Amino acid sequence: MAATLVIERAGPLVSIQDAGRFGYLAHGISASGPMDAGAFKRAGVLAGSGGAAGIEFSMLGLDLLVAEGEAVMGWDGGTFEVSVNGRTQSWPSSVLLAAGDRLTISAGTGGNYGYLRFGGEIDVPLVMGSRATSMRARIGGLDGRALRAGDMLGVTQHITNRRAALGLDPRADAGAAAIEGGNDGPRVKPEGSSVFGVRLGNDAAPKTVSGGPIRFVWGLHAEVFGTELREKFVTSAFRISSMMDRMGVRLRDEAAVFAEARILSLVSDPVVVGDIQILGDGTPIVLGRDHQPTGGYPRIGTIISADLDRFFQLRPNAELVFAPVGLDHAQALLRSGIA
Amino acid sequence: MQILPERPMVQALGDSAILVRFGSRLDENANRRAIGFAATLESEEIAGIIEVVPSLVSVLLRYDPLISRHQDIEGEIRLRLHDALEERAGAAHGIGVRFGGEAGPDLEEVAGLLKISAEKFMAQHNAVPLRVLATGFAPGFVYCGFHPDALVLPRRDKVRALVPAGSVLFAAGQTAIAATDIPTGWHVIGHTDFSNFDPAAEPPTRLRAGDSVSFEVA
Numbered sequence: 026m027a028a029t030l031v032i033e034r035a036g037p038l039v040s041i042q043d044a045g046r047f048g049y050l051a052h053g054i055s056a057s058g059p060m061d062a063g064a065f066k067r068a069g070v071l072a073g074s075g076g077a078a079g080i081e082f083s084m085l086g087l088d089l090l091v092a093e094g095e096a097v098m099g100w101d102g103g104t105f106e107v108s109v110n111g112r113t114q115s116w117p118s119s120v121l122l123a124a125g126d127r128l129t130i131s132a133g134t135g136g137n138y139g140y141l142r143f144g145g146e147i148d149v150p151l152v153m154g155s156r157a158t159s160m161r162a163r164i165g166g167l168d169g170r171a172l173r174a175g176d177m178l179g180v181t182q183h184i185t186n187r188r189a190a191l192g193l194d195p196r197a198d199a200g201a202a203a204i205e206g207g208n209d210g211p212r213v214k215p216e217g218s219s220v221f222g223v224r225l226g227n228d229a230a231p232k233t234v235s236g237g238p239i240r241f242v243w244g245l246h247a248e249v250f251g252t253e254l255r256e257k258f259v260t261s262a263f264r265i266s267s268m269m270d271r272m273g274v275r276l277r278d279e280a281a282v283f284a285e286a287r288i289l290s291l292v293s294d295p296v297v298v299g300d301i302q303i304l305g306d307g308t309p310i311v312l313g314r315d316h317q318p319t320g321g322y323p324r325i326g327t328i329i330s331a332d333l334d335r336f337f338q339l340r341p342n343a344e345l346v347f348a349p350v351g352l353d354h355a356q357a358l359l360r361s362g363i364a
Numbered sequence: 365m366q367i368l369p370e371r372p373m374v375q376a377l378g379d380s381a382i383l384v385r386f387g388s389r390l391d392e393n394a395n396r397r398a399i400g401f402a403a404t405l406e407s408e409e410i411a412g413i414i415e416v417v418p419s420l421v422s423v424l425l426r427y428d429p430l431i432s433r434h435q436d437i438e439g440e441i442r443l444r445l446h447d448a449l450e451e452r453a454g455a456a457h458g459i460g461v462r463f464g465g466e467a468g469p470d471l472e473e474v475a476g477l478l479k480i481s482a483e484k485f486m487a488q489h490n491a492v493p494l495r496v497l498a499t500g501f502a503p504g505f506v507y508c509g510f511h512p513d514a515l516v517l518p519r520r521d522k523v524r525a526l527v528p529a530g531s532v533l534f535a536a537g538q539t540a541i542a543a544t545d546i547p548t549g550w551h552v553i554g555h556t557d558f559s560n561f562d563p564a565a566e567p568p569t570r571l572r573a574g575d576s577v578s579f580e581v582a
Binding site for chain 1: 377379380381385387388414416418419420421422424426429433498499501504505543544563566567568569
């Protein structure tokens, strides 16, 4: 089972991603990879995890047409509207699409990023060991750029039996005939059923993008800001601004926490995803997966790994507060998986 | 009075990385110690470290928090900081540069600010090899230094939105080479055909921190 897909509409920042291109920071290249890594994985499980790469889309989603062949597709991340040939589907879910089928994903009620994964691999070359698009380095994915209308993507041979993907008995020839018997609609996996025999546990349940403080550990330059300002930082609310992309998310500092701070320009040091940098004009910016490898602005803290996905799904205008935690706590959260 | 070098600072950078910093400002000593410590980590590996990234005055170490605890990694780091730091014997590169004109629109202005002729600037700029201080900012972007005090200028007031790959940049007592198209506030003094970023090559960059670079008029 292989397929050729045609992108008919792409919102901004739709790109091919895989888990990330790690190990090249010393060459000036950050890892990229999905902004919401957990949702990316869950969409992969829904699709049967046949390929390491998937499509990340932003709030406006994308439309695609299966031009040839067939492929299982799974989706998750945020809450989007999804339909196949005009028929509404559930979110998250998975479906087998065949030639002529149209998938439409459009803005929904929550989140910034969603993921479309496939039963097979997206046919783009590995660049430095990864298919992830780095828009900053202009490598990976499709020619190192965002996807746009008219792009064609191949999805390679499925590694798993497609009937199993649909929860059908592979011996039931009648069912198979129905699948091959035309284009009268998608075959939606019955909700709550197992996918490829893997029961979806809590891990795969959709995570709500809701409140709760964003936890962080104090950073490299926390001392630069002084006790009073640090106290204000953890007791004031910030808002997500509309200036966000895969490189960083600017925050609105409505409580003017950093208005009076004297921001020094520092010698550049390596930065990491989740770093909370304070720009020269006092604007806080949280670094995303396509971050610069180094930065010279002071960093008051770094969002813990367990909260990164949730943070990047916060929509513009969402209010958030930051809560400091210790390193032991941050790492224990990861190990326990209860994040 | 002898000024002792700053004690290295070992600081967590989130829950999956640690930064070891050898100075809060960029100077020869801090940079050499950072490069030396990265070399030490190559010969005396720390179990659990998945990436070592030397920078201008610091070294980033990434680890997997599901496998290693930060206390253990920090302990291993401190053990290695007591050792005499290695000096990495870098490779030597010759880099041809077309100075001035369209290739280097700021050359005349730079020479003027330094109150010397463009010819004299090029001669002084190329007089001695520089060290690659670090890769950073963008793929394959290298900082080379240091020039003598007589060749120190601040950055431009205005940032250029885009300069092409191969641009040779000058500011803050350093010469930098852009390996991709980038925005920059540095003075653009020339252009080189030397490419320091090839995603199809392994490794994808040719210049490493600690290497020596001789600039020549192309």
